[in-house]
Amino acid sequence: NNTLLAHCVGAGKTFEMVAAAMESKRLGLCQKSLFVVPNHLTEQWASDFLRLYPGANILAATKKDFQPANRKKFCSRIATGDYDAVIIGHSQFEKIPLSAERQTAIIERQIAEITQSIEEIKAEQGERYTIKQMEKMRKTLQTRLDKLNDTSRKDDVVTLEQLGVDRLFVDESHYYKNLFLHTKMRNVAGIAQSEAQKSSDMFAKCQYLDELTGGKGITFATGTPISNSMTELYTNMRYLQYDTLQRMGLGHFDSWASSFGETQTAIELAPEGTGYRAKTRFAKFYNLPELIALFKECADIQTPDMLNLPIPKAEYENVVLQPSEHQKEMVASLAERAEAVRDRSVEPHEDNMLKITNDGRKLALDQRLINPLLPDEEHSKVNALVQKAYEIWDRTKADKSAQLIFCDLSTPKNVGKTTAADGEKIVEAEVFDDVYHDIKRKLMNRGVPEEEIAFIHEANTELRKTELFGKVRSGQVRFLLGSTAKMGAGTNVQDRLIALHHLDVPWRPSDIEQQEGRILRISGGKIELIDRIACFLDTGKVLETSTKRKTTKDVGVITENTLIESNVVCSEKHRAFFKEKIGKSFSFNVLFQKWLKSNAGKTYGNAINAYYQILEEKKKGKTTIDKQFEYNTYIRDFFEDNQGRSLDEAIICWKYKKSLQGHNRYEKSDLVALD
Numbered sequence: 001n002n003t004l005l006a007h008c009v010g011a012g013k014t015f016e017m018v019a020a021a022m023e024s025k026r027l028g029l030c031q032k033s034l035f036v037v038p039n040h041l042t043e044q045w046a047s048d049f050l051r052l053y054p055g056a057n058i059l060a061a062t063k064k065d066f067q068p069a070n071r072k073k074f075c076s077r078i079a080t081g082d083y084d085a086v087i088i089g090h091s092q093f094e095k096i097p098l099s100a101e102r103q104t105a106i107i108e109r110q111i112a113e114i115t116q117s118i119e120e121i122k123a124e125q126g127e128r129y130t131i132k133q134m135e136k137m138r139k140t141l142q143t144r145l146d147k148l149n150d151t152s153r154k155d156d157v158v159t160l161e162q163l164g165v166d167r168l169f170v171d172e173s174h175y176y177k178n179l180f181l182h183t184k185m186r187n188v189a190g191i192a193q194s195e196a197q198k199s200s201d202m203f204a205k206c207q208y209l210d211e212l213t214g215g216k217g218i219t220f221a222t223g224t225p226i227s228n229s230m231t232e233l234y235t236n237m238r239y240l241q242y243d244t245l246q247r248m249g250l251g252h253f254d255s256w257a258s259s260f261g262e263t264q265t266a267i268e269l270a271p272e273g274t275g276y277r278a279k280t281r282f283a284k285f286y287n288l289p290e291l292i293a294l295f296k297e298c299a300d301i302q303t304p305d306m307l308n309l310p311i312p313k314a315e316y317e318n319v320v321l322q323p324s325e326h327q328k329e330m331v332a333s334l335a336e337r338a339e340a341v342r343d344r345s346v347e348p349h350e351d352n353m354l355k356i357t358n359d360g361r362k363l364a365l366d367q368r369l370i371n372p373l374l375p376d377e378e379h380s381k382v383n384a385l386v387q388k389a390y391e392i393w394d395r396t397k398a399d400k401s402a403q404l405i406f407c408d409l410s411t412p413k414n415v416g417k418t419t420a421a422d423g424e425k426i427v428e429a430e431v432f433d434d435v436y437h438d439i440k441r442k443l444m445n446r447g448v449p450e451e452e453i454a455f456i457h458e459a460n461t462e463l464r465k466t467e468l469f470g471k472v473r474s475g476q477v478r479f480l481l482g483s484t485a486k487m488g489a490g491t492n493v494q495d496r497l498i499a500l501h502h503l504d505v506p507w508r509p510s511d512i513e514q515q516e517g518r519i520l521r522i523s524g525g526k527i528e529l530i531d532r533i534a535c536f537l538d539t540g541k542v543l544e545t546s547t548k549r550k551t552t553k554d555v556g557v558i559t560e561n562t563l564i565e566s567n568v569v570c571s572e573k574h575r576a577f578f579k580e581k582i583g584k585s586f587s588f589n590v591l592f593q594k595w596l597k598s599n600a601g602k603t604y605g606n607a608i609n610a611y612y613q614i615l616e617e618k619k620k621g622k623t624t625i626d627k628q629f630e631y632n633t634y635i636r637d638f639f640e641d642n643q644g645r646s647l648d649e650a651i652i653c654w655k656y657k658k659s660l661q662g663h664n665r666y667e668k669s670d671l672v673a674l675d
Contacts, residue, residue: 001216001297002210002216002241003218003298003299003300004220004221004222005017005219005220005221006222006301007223007300007307008304008309009513009520010309010311010517010520011302011309013223014045015048015052016221017169017171017219017221018049018052018053019052020169021084021085021167021169022084024167030167031164031166032083032084032167033086033165033169034085034088034167034169035085035171036093036168036169037087037088037171037172040462042088046060056084057082058085058086058087059078059083059086059087060087060088061088066088066092075096075158076158079163086163090172090198091198093202096158096159096160097159097160098159098160098161098205098208099159099161102208104145107145108145110180111142111145113182114134114138114141114182117182117184134182137182144200160205160208166217167219168205168206168217168218168219169221172489173222174222174510176196176198176202177199178195179202180199182253183254183257203238203239206239206240215243218239220239224508224509224510227508227509227510228508230261230282230283231253233295241294241297248294257282259287260288260290262284263284264280264284265278265280266281267279270338275335311520312519312520314516319384319388321379326367326374326377327363327364330359330363330370331360334360334363337356341356361409364381364504365409365503366380366435369410369435379576381503381504382438382439382503383442385405386439386442386446387575389499392499393443394589399475399498400475401475401478401497403479403497403498403499403500404493404500405482405500405501405503406487406501406503406504407482407483407503410436413434435503436481440453448479452477452479453477453479453481454472454479455480456468456481456482456483456487469492472493472496473493473495473496480493484515488511488514488515488517489514493518497519500518500519502515558573558577558604559604560581560603560604563600563603564596564601564602565600578608578611582611592614595614634657634666635651637665637666638666642671652674655673656670656673657670
C-alpha cells in the first residue's frame, strides 16, 4: 500500500526508497519509478542511487533540462526511455501537468464538496462568516478551473499519464503540507487553511496514481511528518489514504476532527513577548489508539530512540545572555505596537503581527538589525558566539575540526566598509551590514584566516557546493555559515564537525531537527569510529552510544573566595569576572582552561594567580606542548630553519628526534639524520 517513511534524520531513507524501487521492478510490481526530491539534491540522489545499484539505468534532471527550450525534449525522454528510475526536483515535478480532463474532474469534485458543505451550514443556521469563507474558496476553485491549474506555469508537453510512471517516491514530503481544506471551525489556531499550488498539484497526481495502482504506488519520506500543526496528520492521510478516509466517512476535515481531536483554550505568552492571553487551539488528540492504528496502515515511524543509531555523543549547552537597555526599551515598544494592531488603530499594510514578531526575532539576534547605528553590545548573541566559536577553533587546530553556524534571519551582503573623515584624511571604516559578515570580521580579528570561513550562499552551483563540502570535510574550511533552507537537508560535511551553533530560533521545531541532523549522524567522529570498530573486532559487540545534555549552571556571584565548580564551563559570567580582575587583555587560553578543569575546589583567587603564572611561563618558553601538537610544532620549526628542504626530510629528522631521550623540539643538530 501507499507508504509514509516517517524516519528520523540520518536513518537511511534514501537507500530504503532506492532499494524499494529496484526490488519492485525486479518482482514485476512496477515498470518505471519517479523520484521527486528537493531541487538541490537531484545530482546527489543520482550518485547515491548508482552507489547502491551501479548497473541501474537512471535519468536525473539538471537545471538545464527544465528550461522552457529543453523541457519537452526531457519529458519525451522519460516517456520513451526504459528507465529503472527518473529523478527530478520538486519544482520540476510541478511543471509536468496532468491531462486537462483529469484536472477538470478533480476541481469539479472539490467544488461539489464545498457546495454541499455550504448547503449544510445554511440548513444548520451556521455563522455567516463561515459561509462567506467557503464561498470565497469556491470562487477560487472556479477561477482555477478556468485556468486549469495555471497552464502558464506548465508547457503543452507530455502529460504525467503519458510518461509511463507507475511508482512515485517523494523525498522531504513535508514541503507539501499546505494542502487546502475547508472547515466550519473559526478563530481556532492549529488549523492551517493556507494552501499552496504545489500541494494541490501533488494531491491531484497522487489521486491519479491511486486510480492507476489501487492505492499501492506512492511513497512519501520525511524526518518531520508533523512540523507545527495537527492538520498535517490529516493532510498526510489525504495524500496516502484518501479512499480509506472516504470509506470511513472521514473525508471531510470536520468529521475527522470530531472523531480524533478537540480544541483547548489556554493562557499563553503573547507573540510580542509581554503579557499573556487566552487562545483556543486545535491541540489535543483523543481516540488515540484508533487514530494510531489507522495512521499506521500507511506510516512506518522510526525515531532515534527506536533505532538506537550509533550517532556521536552530543553535549547541549544553553548560553543565557542578559538583554541590553536598548533591547528592553524596544521590547516595550513591540507591546505597544501589538496593542495598536489588536485595536485596529493602524492599517495592516502599515503594521501587523507578523511584522512585529519578525522585529522581535531580529531584536533578539542583534539590536543593530533594527537600527545599524545602535552600539555593538559586548554581551550580544553574536559576540558570545564568536568567543565560543573561536575558543573551539583554537583548541582543535591540530585536528582541523570544523563548525557549523546556523542563522536564518540574515543574509550576506556585499557592503562591509565605507569611508569616513578623520581630520584631513579619508579613512576606511567598518559598518554593520549583516550578521554573517560581522561574525566573519570578528573571527578574522581574533586570528582566524579568511580562507577558513565560508558562507553556504557562495556555493550557488552544484559544482561549487561539492567543492565547498569537500573543503569542510578536509579541514580547509573550518567555519561554514548558512540558513536552514540552504544548509539543512543534503549537507553532508560531518567528517570533521566538532560543534554546531544555533544563533537564532527558526519558526518550526522540525528545522532544529534538520539543523542538528548535520552533525548528529551515524558516521561520528574519527576517534569514536575507531573505538566502535575496535570494540566490534575484539568482542563482536556494538559499542553503545548515548547523548547527554549539558546546560550551563548558574554559579551565583563569583568572588575571589568562590570555589571553582566541577566541570566548570567558561561562561560569559566567568569571563566578566576575570576581565574585571585581570584586565581587558584576558582570554580563556587552552592552558588556563585546562587548569580550571583540573583544579575544582580551589578558589577563583588561586585561578587569577595561575593565569599570571601561565603568562610568565609562556614568555620564558617553559610551557609544555601537548603530544598531539608536538609533530606539527616540530615540522613548522624545521621549515623555518631550513627553507627549501622537503617534507620527507623533515619527517626523517622527526623520527630521529623521537628515537632520542628528552624533549621532541626541533634543534639544528637533528640534521645529522640526513647525512
